[in-house]
Amino acid sequence: MRLLAFMASFFMLSSIGSAEVHVVGAYDMTFKPEIIQVSVGDTIRWEYVSGTPHTVSSGDSCRWDGGFFGVVSIVEPVYEWVVPEDAPAVIPYFCAPHCINGMVGTILVDRPCNEDRDGNGSVDGEDLLLVLAGWGDDDPSGDVDGNGIVDGEDLLLVLGAWGPCS
Numbered sequence: 001m002r003l004l005a006f007m008a009s010f011f012m013l014s015s016i017g018s019a020e021v022h023v024v025g026a027y028d029m030t031f032k033p034e035i036i037q038v039s040v041g042d043t044i045r046w047e048y049v050s051g052t053p054h055t056v057s058s059g060d061s062c063r064w065d066g067g068f069f070g071v072v073s074i075v076e077p078v079y080e081w082v083v084p085e086d087a088p089a090v091i092p093y094f095c096a097p098h099c100i101n102g103m104v105g106t107i108l109v110d111r112p113c114n115e116d117r118d119g120n121g122s123v124d125g126e127d128l129l130l131v132l133a134g135w136g137d138d139d140p141s142g143d144v145d146g147n148g149i150v151d152g153e154d155l156l157l158v159l160g161a162w163g164p165c166s
């Protein structure tokens with residue numbers, strides 16, 4: 001009986017604790033893969049492969065937004081970051097010295113409340129604005145259903161999920 005209870009709790013724990021590790025290689029002037037799909041609680045592990053030292057800097061348009069920051073080089077080949085609960089749906093990042101050469105990457109975060117694009121805990125006007133700002137474009141911030149275009153379906157998803165994420 002006690003063994004059964006132990007086994008039951010073991011299986012429950014193992015189904016909850018299914019955090020994954022995603023490896024991204026830092027090559028001369030490229031992150032590979034450039035786009036990764038992750039879940040909250042997953043670890044992203046950047047590994048130095050080649051070239052001069054690289055940074056892993058959170059932010060868009062080669063500008064650090066104050067989020068994660070790490071360096072990978074021959075000396076320190078690994079940087080890891082765990083995706084937090086309040087992560088937005090789309091997290092752009094770049095390598096500071098090589099951003100001008102196009103060394104950028106994108107983290108797409110799968111969350112139960114996927115319509116909450118900015119990750120502030122509720123589906124609201126800001127998320128609606130992200131959809132409207134990306135309208136007709138492939139901007140991942142507004143592409144709620146991830147079909148490659150921001151359109152009426154994304155708008156309906158945001159309106160349909162309006163309110164706090166439970």
Ligand SMILES: [Cu+2]
Pocket residue numbers: 028029030052053054055095096097098099103
């Ligand atoms: Cu670099």
